[in-house]
Amino acid sequence: MDVEADRDLELVRQAVEGAKGLPNNHYIDQATYEEEREVLLFNNWAGIGLGSDIPNPGDVSPVNFAGMPLLMVRNHEGDIQVFQNTCRHRGMMLVEKNCNLRGTIRCPYHSWSYNLDGSLRATPHVGGPGMNIDKHIVRKDLGLIKINTYVWRDIVFVNVSGTAPTFREYASKLLKRWHEHEQPMYHGGPVSGFNFDVACNWKLAVENYCESYHLPWIHPGLNSYSRLEDHYHIEEPGHFSGQGTLVYRQIIGDHGETFPDFKNLSKFWDTGAEYIVLFPNVMLATQRDHGYAIILLPQGPERTIERNEIFYSFDPETRPDLKALIEKNSVQWRGVLEEDLFVIEGMQKGRHGIFFDGGKFSPVMDSPTHVFHKWVGDKLHASRYGNS
Amino acid sequence: MSIPDFEKYNQLVLDLFEKEKFEELACLYLEWGKKLLALGKLDEGCFFLTQGYVLALEHGMEETVEIYEILNNHERED
Numbered sequence: 001m002d003v004e005a006d007r008d009l010e011l012v013r014q015a016v017e018g019a020k021g022l023p024n025n026h027y028i029d030q031a032t033y034e035e036e037r038e039v040l041l042f043n044n045w046a047g048i049g050l051g052s053d054i055p056n057p058g059d060v061s062p063v064n065f066a067g068m069p070l071l072m073v074r075n076h077e078g079d080i081q082v083f084q085n086t087c088r089h090r091g092m093m094l095v096e097k098n099c100n101l102r103g104t105i106r107c108p109y110h111s112w113s114y115n116l117d118g119s120l121r122a123t124p125h126v127g128g129p130g131m132n133i134d135k136h137i138v139r140k141d142l143g144l145i146k147i148n149t150y151v152w153r154d155i156v157f158v159n160v161s162g163t164a165p166t167f168r169e170y171a172s173k174l175l176k177r178w179h180e181h182e183q184p185m186y187h188g189g190p191v192s193g194f195n196f197d198v199a200c201n202w203k204l205a206v207e208n209y210c211e212s213y214h215l216p217w218i219h220p221g222l223n224s225y226s227r228l229e230d231h232y233h234i235e236e237p238g239h240f241s242g243q244g245t246l247v248y249r250q251i252i253g254d255h256g257e258t259f260p261d262f263k264n265l266s267k268f269w270d271t272g273a274e275y276i277v278l279f280p281n282v283m284l285a286t287q288r289d290h291g292y293a294i295i296l297l298p299q300g301p302e303r304t305i306e307r308n309e310i311f312y313s314f315d316p317e318t319r320p321d322l323k324a325l326i327e328k329n330s331v332q333w334r335g336v337l338e339e340d341l342f343v344i345e346g347m348q349k350g351r352h353g354i355f356f357d358g359g360k361f362s363p364v365m366d367s368p369t370h371v372f373h374k375w376v377g378d379k380l381h382a383s384r385y386g387n388s
Numbered sequence: 389m390s391i392p393d394f395e396k397y398n399q400l401v402l403d404l405f406e407k408e409k410f411e412e413l414a415c416l417y418l419e420w421g422k423k424l425l426a427l428g429k430l431d432e433g434c435f436f437l438t439q440g441y442v443l444a445l446e447h448g449m450e451e452t453v454e455i456y457e458i459l460n461n462h463e464r465e466d
Contacts, residue, residue, distance in 0.1 A: 102448030111442045122465075124442050130434030132441075132465045139466065 006384075008358065012377035016370040021358035022377070027201040027351040033301040036203075037066045039383040040280045040376060042160035045170045047282040047295040048072070050309060051080055051154045052187045058101045058116070062093075065158070066298045070147060071095055072156055073105075075116040082158050083118050084145035094144075105144075118144035153185055154311065155282060155293050173239045174278055178286050180265050185291065185311040188326045192310035194334055198341055200348035202281060202298040205306060206372055208344050209275065209283045209294070212243040213365040218339050233368050234276055238375060241368035242276030248287055251332060253325040259289035262313040279375050289313060292333065302348055308337055391424065391432055414443035418451055425458070434464045441465070 011020040025032045046065070053061045054074040061072045062085050071085035071094060085094050087107040094107055094114075104113040104121050113122040120139040127134035148159040150167035157167055164170055175182065187193070198205065208214065212231035227247075234242040248271050250258045261269075265288055273287040283294040290312045297305040310333060316326060350356060361370050391397075397420050404413040417440030424433035441455040459465035 101446070103452075104445045106442060106446040113442055113445050122442055122445055124438045125435070130431050130436075130438055130464055132438055132459065133463075 009377045009381055012358065012373050013381065016361050016367050017363045019361055019370055019373070021361065021369075022203070022373055023358045024351045024354070024356055026376070027204065027348060028301055030301055033201075033298075035380065035383075036376070037298070038161075039379050041066050041298070042068070043379070043383075044164055044280055045150065045157045045159050045167050045278075046280055047155045047293070048082070048158050048297070049156045049295070049307075050187065050193075050293075051151050051156060053098070053156075054080065056100060059098070060095050060101055060105065061098045062095045064297075064299075065160075068160060069093055070158065070160075071105075071144075073116050073118075080149060080151050080156060081116075081118065082147040082149040082156065084147060086145070087112055088120065088142040088144065089123075114144050118146055120144075153284075153291070153293060154187060154309075155295065157282075171239075171278060173236050174276065177236075177276075178274070180269065181262055181286050181291070183262055183313075185313070186315045188290075188310045188312055188330065189316050191327050191330050194308050194330070196306040196308070196338070196341060198304050198306055198344060199302060200304055200344040201301055201351075202296040202304040203372075203376070204344040204347045205294075205296055205304060205340075206277050206279075206281070206283065207369045208340055208347075209277055210241045210243065210368040210372055211366055212245075213362065214343065218343055219336055221336075234274060235368055235371045237371050238378070240276050240278050241371035242274060242284075243368060244272060244274040247271055248273035250289055251325065251329050253322075253328065257322065257325055259312060259322065259325065259329075260314050261288045277372065279372065290329065294337070306337075308333070391429070392427065393420075393423075410443050411447050411449060414440045414447065414449055414451060416440070417443070418455055421455075422458070430462065434459060434462055438464070 008023045012022055026036065048063045048065045048070060049061060049072055054072050057074055057076045057078055059074045063070045063072060069085035071083045072080060073083060074080050087094055087109065089107065089112045090109055092107050092109040094105055101116070104115055106113045111124050112120065115121050120142045122132065123137055123139065124132055126132060126137050148162050150157045152167065168175060212228060215231065216228050230245050230247045232244050234244055252258055269288045273285065275285050277283045281296040285292045290310060292308060292310045295307040297307065299305060310330060316322065400416055401413065404416060417436045421433045421437035421440060424436065437455050437459055441452065441459060444452040444455055456465055
């Protein structure tokens with residue numbers, strides 16, 4: 001790393017009053033993207049998909065996670081495990097599209113076959129035609145590469161490098177903060193999931209989500225009931241940041257119906273709601289009656305897929321009377337979240353301005369965003385030089 | 389070494405591949421492999437049994453057990 005890049009990171013890592021934002025190369029440069037891929041996305045617990053993407057035993061779903069081919073598998077016992085989606089023989093991608101497997105995962109090239117637990121089951125003709133064993137092919141050493149996997153709120157998290165602490169330790173501060181919501185959540189079905197293909201670096205979506213400063217300008221519809229002064233910052237340096245509101249109002253259906261609340265919530269949640277990014281790439285909402293997750297899937301330095309998924313306190317299959325309200329809620333959230341897209345794409349365009357220096361934070365209004373920038377800076381610094 | 393009924397079986401194999409009827413194909417390979425073993429053609433028989441074994445594994449078929457035992461008895465499978 002060059003001296004200038006190190007000096008830039010030092011500025012990012014300062015207290016918010018004196019800090020600058022991450023400079024342009026962190027948004028537009030391929031080499032920096034690849035460094036951040038390793039340090040930020042692979043060394044930590046990142047979201048890649050949903051358990052409900054693979055609802056049935058034997059379901060498998062390939063995921064391209066920042067260029068890394070992964071395979072989500074629900075085994076015949078119903079447990080979810082992620083593997084590298086690469087055959088141990090010649091490196092062929094194993095599964096190209098979602099499907100259900102009744103038996104093994106068969107490589108389409110030479111048909112090496114893997115059990116759903118990743119173990120190598122068959123190596124046809126490996127010792128010559130009709131000879132399926134060879135003393136040099138030790139199957140127990142050639143299973144699929146397992147990726148550390150944890151499912152929380154139906155979100156499939158992975159720690160690709162295998163170097164992070166357990167997920168529950170990694171996310172312990174958030175789990176504690178939202179412990180009242182540690183109860184079953186149900187995806188709202190197809191209407192409750194929608195994707196945005198956004199022309200921006202994934203971090204810009206995080207940065208925008210963290211702060212409430214932009215709400216009056218970008219989401220004017222919120223002003224009537226959720227004013228800027230009703231919001232507060234949420235900052236847990238090194239872990240997460242975001243914003244909360246004190247005036248959350250439930251959506252109401254055309255016949256006055258509302259969603260049932262999560263059980264046994266404290267009074268705070270009657271009107272409280274929180275919107276937090278669990279670093280690096282999962283943006284979450286927690287409210288009395290529903291929540292959502294936005295999983296950021298980087299496609300390169302300047303392109304990101306946003307998966308938006310809404311969850312409820314009840315199984316929608318059991319409440320057909322709330323189907324219309326679920327649809328209405330999805331339309332409402334989609335509208336709000338779409339309002340952010342021109343902002344994050346605009347910031348991406350702005351970062352091609354060669355004189356932009358990372359930007360100046362408002363110490364009062366931008367501190368949750370700075371918490372994220374400092375996390376990025378600290379992680380990169382530690383990766384380059386150790387934890388000094 | 390010639391394989392009896394090769395043309396007939398080969399055409400059936402191609403048809404089933406074309407139609408993606410892989411479970412039927414696994415059974416065909418099993419039948420063909422056993423037939424060749426009965427004729428003393430060990431390598432050829434195990435070749436087709438292996439083809440059937442992989443497809444049977446993939447599709448979770450009960451024939452997996454039978455094919456495995458044959459291959460294992462001939463020291464062709466662990």
